[in-house]
Amino acid sequence: MEIDFDPPDASANFPGTPLQQSGTYAAVLRSFGCHSAVADIRSDGARLARARILVRGIGPLRLAWVPRGPVWAHGVARADQSRALAALPRAAPWCALWAMGGDAGGARRGLPVARGGNVAELDLTQGEQLRRSAQHGKWRNRLKRAETAGLSITAAPLELPRDAVLLARERAQRRARGYAALPHAFLERWQNIAPQDTLLLTAKDGGAPVAFMLFLLHTPTATYHLGWSGERGRATGAHGLLLWRASQELAARGYHRLDLGHADPQRTPGITRFKLGAGAAPRALGATTLCL
Structure with missing residues (x-):
């Protein structure tokens, strides 16, 4: 070897x-x-x-x-x-x-120092009909309602400072809900180093943003990074529509997999149901081990 x-x-x-x-x-x-x-x-x-x-x-x-x-x-x-x-x-x-x-x-x-867990992954190599049929029934029904809610969807690379106002809304949401994520300084460096390796999908109602999702691209895989939804976005199920449109866009570009991050039904049951309901499959990760 x-x-x-x-x-x-x-x-x-x-x-x-x-x-x-x-x-x-x-x-x-x-x-x-x-x-x-x-x-x-x-x-x-x-x-x-x-x-x-x-x-x-x-x-x-x-x-x-x-x-x-x-x-x-x-x-x-x-x-x-x-x-x-x-x-x-x-x-x-x-x-x-x-x-x-x-x-x-x-x-x-070695010495295990961090427990394993699960990540949720969407297989983008399947055709659109198969990916849609893999969605749970209630999730698919909510998607159908979102598709008729009159939202417009835009998809483009992240551009700063143009999109800073959206990131500020996510930052406020993070503080209010108390969840952890990579700092925005990481995202700014990513955007500087690989400006085309992001995908920002924004849902608008009457021209005003109501929700967004941001993905980091590392061919042939993409990873969900962060998102935000306002009251109107939640009422219309905008995040489900954004995730579906993102999977369509990424599959059309030839990406094989969309990593939606951790899936933990005990700590984050609602988010985990959303990811798995979208048709994602859980994949187990092992523990992190210290060794010489």
């Missing part, structure tokens, strides 16, 4: 790459001063996996974090995954305490 820490196509995303293993995500964190590295894991010349590693100093320690990685090629055996995970720290050009993320796969020794 060979591990290359200097692959020639270091900016490319491996198929199935989640947001946290994308090249743009690493570039954004580098802009905040975090060091990153890329490692390709090969066997007999065939690439088994790609890992993006974020390296930070914590006092006298160096932490190498592989968030939601490595990303494996299709069909890699669990035994090969375990061998690769054991070999990765030994092959690194620096010594560190390693934190392997929830998508690492394979059996690995």
Whole structure:
């Protein structure tokens, strides 16, 4: 097994790459001063996996974090995954305490420091009729009502400062509801680094915004990032319509998967019902493990 820490196509995303293993995500964190590295894991010349590693100093320690990685090629055996995970720290050009993320796969020794969970994912490779039929009945009925509510939908890349007023509404919503999300400074850096790799869908009623959803694009996957809905948006079911239109747009562009984020029926039952009702399937993530 060979591990290359200097692959020639270091900016490319491996198929199935989640947001946290994308090249743009690493570039954004580098802009905040975090060091990153890329490692390709090969066997007999065939690439088994790609890992993006974020390296930070914590006092006298160096932490190498592989968030939601490595990303494996299709069909890699669990035994090969375990061998690769054991070999990765030994092959690194620096010594560190390693934190392997929830998508690492394979059996690995270490101390679990964060529990696993589930993410909700929409399969965009299916045709429109199949994707619509995968929606739960009540969710699909609400979508039908939203489609006849007279809302207009626009889709475009995020543009700042033009769209700052929408982000301000989401920020106020976040404070009022007390949920956590990446700071808007992350989004501003993303937009500066990859201005075309965002998709902003806005629902308007009479020309006034009533809801929006923003997605980050990392081909061939897209990830829901944040959204906002006002009173009129909630009354018309605008978010369901926005998500449906986003899935249509992304599928037409050739994206394979839409990651809707965590699905936790205990902590966020309403949001989880919304995601799964849209036809998303839950996928289990393993625990994050510390190892040397």
